[in-house]
Amino acid sequence: MENKREIFHVLTRRFGLLDKNCCSVGSFEISTIQSHILYEIDRQHEPSMQQIAQILTMDITTFSRQIQTLVNMDLVKKTPSSQDKRVSILSLSVQGKFVATSIDHAMNVYLDEVFSHMDENEREMVIRSIKLLNEAMSKSSVCCTPLY
Amino acid sequence: MENKREIFHVLTRRFGLLDKNCCSVGSFEISTIQSHILYEIDRQHEPSMQQIAQILTMDITTFSRQIQTLVNMDLVKKTPSSQDKRVSILSLSVQGKFVATSIDHAMNVYLDEVFSHMDENEREMVIRSIKLLNEAMSKSSVCCTPLY
DNA sequence: ATGAATACTTGCAATTTGCAAGTAAATAAT
DNA sequence: ATTATTTACTTGCAAATTGCAAGTATTCAT
Numbered sequence: 280m281e282n283k284r285e286i287f288h289v290l291t292r293r294f295g296l297l298d299k300n301c302c303s304v305g306s307f308e309i310s311t312i313q314s315h316i317l318y319e320i321d322r323q324h325e326p327s328m329q330q331i332a333q334i335l336t337m338d339i340t341t342f343s344r345q346i347q348t349l350v351n352m353d354l355v356k357k358t359p360s361s362q363d364k365r366v367s368i369l370s371l372s373v374q375g376k377f378v379a380t381s382i383d384h385a386m387n388v389y390l391d392e393v394f395s396h397m398d399e400n401e402r403e404m405v406i407r408s409i410k411l412l413n414e415a416m417s418k419s420s421v422c423c424t425p426l427y
Numbered sequence: 428m429e430n431k432r433e434i435f436h437v438l439t440r441r442f443g444l445l446d447k448n449c450c451s452v453g454s455f456e457i458s459t460i461q462s463h464i465l466y467e468i469d470r471q472h473e474p475s476m477q478q479i480a481q482i483l484t485m486d487i488t489t490f491s492r493q494i495q496t497l498v499n500m501d502l503v504k505k506t507p508s509s510q511d512k513r514v515s516i517l518s519l520s521v522q523g524k525f526v527a528t529s530i531d532h533a534m535n536v537y538l539d540e541v542f543s544h545m546d547e548n549e550r551e552m553v554i555r556s557i558k559l560l561n562e563a564m565s566k567s568s569v570c571c572t573p574l575y
Numbered sequence: 576a577t578g579a580a581t582a583c584t585t586g587c588a589a590t591t592t593g594c595a596a597g598t599a600a601a602t603a604a605t
Numbered sequence: 606a607t608t609a610t611t612t613a614c615t616t617g618c619a620a621a622t623t624g625c626a627a628g629t630a631t632t633c634a635t
Contacts, residue, residue, distance in 0.1 A: 283542070284534040286554070290439075290442075290560060290561055291439050291443065291446070292463075292483075293561070294438075294439045295439060295443065296484060298439070315440075318436065336444060336447075386431075386432040386435075387430070389567070390431040390435065392567055393560070393564050394431070396567070397563055404556055405559060406431070406434070407552070408552055408553040408557070409434045409556070411545060411549055411552075412438060412541070412553055413437050413438055413441070414544070415541045415542065415544040415545055416438075416441050416541050418544045419537070419540055419541050419544070
């Protein structure tokens with residue numbers, strides 16, 4: 280029987296390391312969490328604070344302060360919702376979009392390099408496997424609240 | 428072309444979340460980093476502080492203090508090396524071994540549950556893919572030095 | 576024997592964290 | 606219509622975590 284945890288542990292530590300090192304773009308020093316925040320704001324449609332905080336399973340107060348930092352860095356904009364004045368709609372500034380895109384690009388460059396060590400069949404298999412795994416994880420009842 | 432980053436991001440966030448939630452065993456409150464430290468001490472043969480800190484890419488001073496905490500919790504033992512009195516050999520206490528094993532078990536239970544949503548062929552494919560990926564990542568020259 | 580390198584520890588100051596308590600707006604109850 | 610409750614977010618504060626600089630102790634190099 281395989282020790283599944285081991286191989287997953289190695290994988291996620293490596294990826295986490297990449298996540299950690301990827302995040303300085305130009306003069307911006309971006310922490311891992313901040314890059315994840317930018318990533319999620321970019322993905323979602325007019326997200327509120329709550330929404331992003333929940334996706335990232337962050338305490339809302341911690342999140343609030345991280346957003347303040349990102350607003351001060353002029354990477355994120357906060358717009359009060361017209362429907363509900365309590366909620367702030369988050370969006371990326373032009374600079375924020377640039378940073379998010381740069382990080383995304385860097386990550387994909389890295390992943391392409393990783394995949395270059397495989398042949399075409401292997402590449403396809405791996406991609407298919409990760410997708411399968413994501414589906415299976417989202418079906419799981421054991422861990423965590425589903426992310427998407 | 429796939430957006431590789433997206434599917435990897437989802438995967439590693441989910442796994443990270445699991446890592447975060449898994450770690451309270453009995454009366455022990457274990458943080459994610461601490462569980463990784465226990466895991467690596469268990470894996471390695473008579474590791475020094477440096478060794479584990481490097482594997483986990485942690486600052487040695489931060490690591491030193493984390494180890495102090497784990498020693499105080501009676502989960503880790505520090506034995507001065509007989510060959511070199513500067514180095515401390517790390518090992519798990521009986522309790523530490525128990526905690527590490529419990530976490531490992533919990534993770535594998537979760538992973539088994541995840542894999543139960545697949546058929547046997549898929550399971551094999553996924554395991555093979557993760558291994559392939561780990562190999563490819565270890566060959567990569569790009570990762571883990573700052574990208575910009 | 577002396578200087579440089581290595582393995583680790585401590586001082587300190589900055590950052591990050593999460594709970595408790597706050598404000599303000601929307602919804603429900605009377 | 607007024608009051609109470611819930612929701613969305615912010616601030617106070619105290620504890621924990623971090624990393625650099627500077628320290629000690631041991632080993633290696635010359």
